[in-house]
Amino acid sequence: MPTTISDFMLHARELAVRGHGFVEPNPMVGCVLVNNQNKIVGTGYHEKCGEAHAEINALNAAGSLAKGATAYVTLEPCNHQGKTGPCSQALIDAGISKVVIGCADLNLEASGGGAYLANNGVEVIFLDDELCKTILAPFLHRIRTGFPWVICKWAQTADGYIETPEGEDPWISCEASQQLVHEERGRVDAIIVGIGTVVADNPSLTVRHSTAHRTPLRVIVDPTLRLPHNSIVLDGEVPTLIAHGKDANLNELKDRAVSFLELPNIDGALDLRPLMSHLVNEYDATNVIVEGGRTMFEHVFDQHLANELWVFTSQRTIGDQKLANMKSLFDSLDCTLEYKHKSEDDSVCHFFVDCKNNSSTSPVSAE
Numbered sequence: 001m002p003t004t005i006s007d008f009m010l011h012a013r014e015l016a017v018r019g020h021g022f023v024e025p026n027p028m029v030g031c032v033l034v035n036n037q038n039k040i041v042g043t044g045y046h047e048k049c050g051e052a053h054a055e056i057n058a059l060n061a062a063g064s065l066a067k068g069a070t071a072y073v074t075l076e077p078c079n080h081q082g083k084t085g086p087c088s089q090a091l092i093d094a095g096i097s098k099v100v101i102g103c104a105d106l107n108l109e110a111s112g113g114g115a116y117l118a119n120n121g122v123e124v125i126f127l128d129d130e131l132c133k134t135i136l137a138p139f140l141h142r143i144r145t146g147f148p149w150v151i152c153k154w155a156q157t158a159d160g161y162i163e164t165p166e167g168e169d170p171w172i173s174c175e176a177s178q179q180l181v182h183e184e185r186g187r188v189d190a191i192i193v194g195i196g197t198v199v200a201d202n203p204s205l206t207v208r209h210s211t212a213h214r215t216p217l218r219v220i221v222d223p224t225l226r227l228p229h230n231s232i233v234l235d236g237e238v239p240t241l242i243a244h245g246k247d248a249n250l251n252e253l254k255d256r257a258v259s260f261l262e263l264p265n266i267d268g269a270l271d272l273r274p275l276m277s278h279l280v281n282e283y284d285a286t287n288v289i290v291e292g293g294r295t296m297f298e299h300v301f302d303q304h305l306a307n308e309l310w311v312f313t314s315q316r317t318i319g320d321q322k323l324a325n326m327k328s329l330f331d332s333l334d335c336t337l338e339y340k341h342k343s344e345d346d347s348v349c350h351f352f353v354d355c356k357n358n359s360s361t362s363p364v365s366a367e
């Protein structure tokens with residue numbers, strides 16, 4: 001039975017992550033209400049963008065038992081009228097005596113809930129909890145930088161190859177790993193690939209066999225528009241954006257169901273930062289996945305845009321071949337292993353990258 005601050009906050013964090021893929025661009029938030037006998041009297045999380053916040057769901061679950069209780073909430077309660085009312089006032093109205101906050105809200109419109117609660121006689125404790133900040137990292141990153149949270153995902157052999165020799169089985173990761181990727185695809189806002197991958201593999205870049213519900217935008221980075229006209233990504237089934245260079249001739253694709261975005265050059269490559277801002281400003285993106293290939297990853301890393309890595313490593317080895325290998329590129333990054341798990345025979349490592357990118361645009365608001 002949970003009895004300590006960290007137990008209750010852990011529970012609140014577990015609730016918060018259930019909102020992934022449903023609440024964005026809002027933050028994932030969980031809330032646990034505990035009475036003075038250390039008994040949980042109500043729990044809730046933010047389940048869907050535009051619907052009730054975590055605190056309101058927890059207060060509704062607790063009913064009159066909320067009076068005098070302590071609220072453990074992963075993010076500072078909002079203090080503004082957005083699509084729903086201010087949670088700070090709702091906590092006061094319900095008679096909550098103490099609020100333990102995992103992490104402060106950086107969103108200028110919604111912040112100030114902690115101070116408002118304290119000014120109204122509620123005891124407030126800010127924890128500055130690292131795990132709460134990890135859950136909120138995409139939301140906080142978007143507010144800080146105006147860019148989406150960029151997950152780079154690849155499947156590699158035990159010796160680091162992301163390509164296989166011609167004529168051999170092209171799949172590197174197992175079916176369970178591919179399923180995991182489809183689940184995550186259904187929770188993010190865009191899937192980005194380089195044109196080399198589209199030419200080599202003709203992928204559909206859609207969400208399949210998944211319980212998740214988002215339809216991510218397909219983004220192809222194709223400087224000169226060499227996209228083959230029979231590519232699956234031109235099937236019009238899913239919104240698709242082609243990011244191209246200045247001299248690309250759009251005429252041949254102008255009648256196809258795709259949008260275009262011209263990117264400027266920087267150091268001999270396309271500058272991907274305007275693409276990232278565009279995804280936030282035009283598509284309200286919070287999380288995007290870059291799915292390769294190696295050249296694309298190199299540009300993303302060079303431009304300090306990667307926030308997180310999902311590396312699927314199979315037991316297969318390829319040996320010394322002139323094929324794309326991620327080892328040296330990975331070694332050039334400054335990153336920290338967040339967690340590791342098995343997916344059948346594959347090992348899956350999740351890293352956070354020290355992306356050093358603090359370029360800022362105006363803060364983005366959440367509801």
Ligand SMILES: NC(=O)c1ccc[n+]([C@@H]2O[C@H](COP(=O)([O-])OP(=O)(O)OC[C@H]3O[C@@H](n4cnc5c(N)ncnc54)[C@H](OP(=O)(O)O)[C@@H]3O)[C@@H](O)[C@H]2O)c1
Nearest residue numbers: 154155162194195196197200269270292293294295296299
């Ligand atoms: N195992 C895995 O997880 C995985 C995942 C994806 C792909 N792959 C494999 O990787 C191979 C393809 O990789 P690749 O390196 O050849 O191609 P790629 O990385 O998919 O695409 C590279 C191309 O995209 C364009 N590009 C991307 N970003 C750019 C930027 N910032 N500025 C300018 N151009 C940019 C360039 O096109 P231009 O050449 O037209 O200038 C570049 O040559 C395939 O064999 C595929 O199967 C493996």
